[in-house]
Amino acid sequence: MTPVVVADAVEKAYGDTAAVDGVSLSVDEGEVFALVGPNGAGKTTLVRCLTGTTTPDGGSVELLGDAPADANDQRVGLLPQDFQPPDRLTAGELVGYYAGLYDDARDPAAVLSDVGLDADNDTWYGDLSGGEQRRACVAAALVNSPDVLFLDEPTTAVDPAGRRALWRVFEELAESGTTIFLTTHDMAEAERLADRVALLADGRVAATGTPRELVAEHGGRPRLVVELPEETETAPDVPGFSPEVTREGVVFSDVAPEGIGEVVAALDDAGVDFEALSWREPTLEDAYLALAGDVEGVEVQR
Structure with missing residues (x-):
């Protein structure tokens, strides 16, 4: 398999705090790769390094065989954790705007339907529920049918039914060959969606493997x-x-x-x-808690 995302000893610090501390990983074409860990573990900073929105202090990154800044942005989709569109746009207007940025975008109404929203709904984005807002943002990230899709905490604030609906969307994308790089602190989400998982703690990768492998080796x-x-x-x-x-x-x-x-x-x-x-x-959460304790030097009681 051809790696489409590669990080080699990536480092990024903010002042005296090492947000990413020597992370190395690779994601193959067509793979769903999950980076899991609690808030503050360094997940968002690593995504920014991988997508070129932040420059690492050390190490190197490749996206689709190039430096992130040189990668073909027509082939890349990104849903940031802190994405805040203008409040006075409807979901249809929001996704329509992003569709206009690409040469061969999908029909915005069809993408909104995929995530459970109606393109004809004239409710402003600022008046949508938190879950509806997040689904609209997911649609905006999907509208160009990306070959590589970065999803940073994609189901935050989404209710259980909406979360399962988005999971099905991501699974269908993966089945069609889309490479997905997912960050989450929801271990059930990672276990369901990911081919491989990297457990991130204190800015470092504690272990990488399939969910089954990680649970068997570290879950107790x-x-x-x-x-x-x-x-x-x-x-x-x-x-x-x-x-x-x-x-x-x-x-x-x-x-x-x-x-x-x-x-x-x-x-x-x-x-x-x-x-x-x-x-x-034992679950993936048990494996993470055990490994996080090893990395951070604290004893984790199960």
Whole structure:
């Protein structure tokens, strides 16, 4: 596969704060690549470096084989996190304006329909809901049918139904061959959409791989979480088990579904009352929390 986005030891600082600290990654043609991490991890700064809206302090970047400033902007779509169009435009006018910037743009009404908006709606952008505004911005980023699409927190402020609708739009774009570089702090979004994920913490890439690979290597073990009637800092004495107290509750690690009954019987035998229990498989969020702790030098309790 041909890489269409490449970062090599990219650095960017603001004063004494290193927003991006030696990041290297590559995204292949037709791949959906997610950069995940909390607010302040450096995701937006890296997107700005990759798209040429910010110049790195160190390292190098390639977009479609060129420096970002020299890349063919007809082939690139960008949805910034902080995109703020004029309030006194309708969604149709907004997308129509961006369509006029490209040689071979899609029909604005069709793009708005794809994201769940009506091009004939005469409501000004400033009077739309937060989710509707974000969907209009997504449409503006899609109107040129880009070969490479950068989406910086694309579903921020979008309700669950609208979020799922946008996910379907992104999945259809990926199926048609569009390369998508996605940033998000929503681990479920990354797990659903991404072929590969880079976990960013403190401006550095902690790990890169498929969601399945990252969960298997860093997510920990399946666990049974037991909720006691009262909070406790000391795990109950349950013969045959070594539970731990975490922020989730009392955790019995490495318990398979068929082993739940054994744990419940042991709790009964030990005279331990509980209010609820839940069995949980490790997720991408678990992997991220473990890796973020390693990068930032703090202990993360699951």
